[in-house]
Amino acid sequence: MDLFKNFADIKAVQKLEQLARTPYNLAASTALSPERLAAYRVSSCGFDFLYGTQRVDAQVMQALQELADQARLVEQFKAMKSGAVMNRIIGYDSEERQVLHTACRDIFTDKPLSPEETAQAKEQLDRLKKFLADLDKGMICNTKGESFTTMVQVGIGGSDLGPRALYLALKRYCQPGRKACFIANVDPDDAAAVLAELDLSRTLINVVSKSGTTLETLTNEELVRSALTAAGLDPARHMIAVTGAGSPMDDPEKYLAAFHMYDYIGGRYSATSMVGGVTLAFALGYENFLELLRGANAADQTGEQDNITENLPLLMALLGIWNRNFLGHNTVAVLPYSQALLRFPAHLQQCDMESNGKQVSRFGESVQWKTGTIVWGEPGTNGQHAFYQLLHQGSEIVPAEFIGFRQSQYQEDITIKGTTSQQKLLANMLAQSLALALGRVHENPNKSFAGNRPSSLLIADRLTPYSMGALLALYENKIALQGFCWNINSFDQEGVQLGKVLANRILSELAEEKEGERLSPDAPELSLIKAAGLEKK
């Protein structure tokens, strides 16, 4: 495909390499002038993005725009949204799929970019709306005629992390008498702890797996089924499913209701499909889920702008590439100053690292440049009392992405010494960004801060379904745009397969399956089973 180009062959890359020899010094006395902080600011889909505390200047910004243009990033993004087969490795066996999670939220126009897929998304939304209405009207209820109050989502990876992060972020908006819980880990204690808290008779179990083959999810499905049976309940009245059309789990007979997602939606990009939709709409209400989609759609539209100062996900992507490929920083910390976003960094870890943790280009060649960044993070201010020491004075420079909101969600606050808790929270976020940039000169070396450490700030008025949807899609789009720039396939995950194969071999051995399927006596799996003390006596 002539849209694909190797990163190293892009002219702007050489220019950026030159510029990276003398990057902007954030610790210089006049570095953070009012003019700079006002100029390095972009507003989009309800967020203000402040990047005056990144190590960029006008020349770098110009070169990053050239990089975007020469790599045809926006064209690739539009091609993705319009249904081009972006999930592929040319010349090799690969998934060969479209990448159309954006179609799930392109539902607010008469002219969606991918009409067929948006029609499928709308069909699923209509079915969900009807299901929820039937629950409200009491047409679907337990055997005693009582309503369901809780939905437990059983799924893992993309079938858990995004939906869970969004639910926790928006719990404030739960409908009265509704809540959601999540079981992901095959660790039986995960399920036991969740189930112990529930009245199963008032609970719906939502089993979510795109492939319908994931070991953890299928195991937990059986575990929950047996818990229902043990409680004298009929699983057929309590269990619903979300799965890929045609997957082994796609058997409506087994479930009270079943919803579909499609192979053109990657697991880690599926939170705005039925994978997130069923649980979120049950707990938060259908209208709030639509608001989330509206916010995500706004971020998808922003991603079509050519100019990096009008295209926030592109700007975020390019600043990340500047830090990764040109300034040589290996990790990025995502630091939400919002307790509700506590699992958002975990979701981004999958979304980003499973997408861009690749070393083969879309031409099937080994890449000669750095790709995916290590993503991690925790909410502030808690993180300040944990790992920020390393951010300020450690030998590793970690670019930080701060996220904050001017107002709290619950609006229950207290003024102490003239400021509210929300102001204290935000003051800390701004202070951290400044401290990283400016540093401090001190005669005692142990008390001095070198500064000149990059960060950016993403600020909106409030964490609502709309702003959460926008935030989610800004990051999803940032990640895809970075993958396009690195010329890697951000939409497959071959790197998770080997571990699954080996786990299955170990499990066959532990299950003492038939002779022909047992491991040979010198197999490393067998030696490790013995060394770990897991051998059957």
Ligand SMILES: O=P(O)(O)OC[C@H]1O[C@](O)(CO)[C@@H](O)[C@@H]1O
């Ligand atoms: O939804 P599924 O098919 O159960 O997959 C769960 C997760 O497993 C993975 O394939 C990785 O093992 C993820 O990409 C995916 O989100």
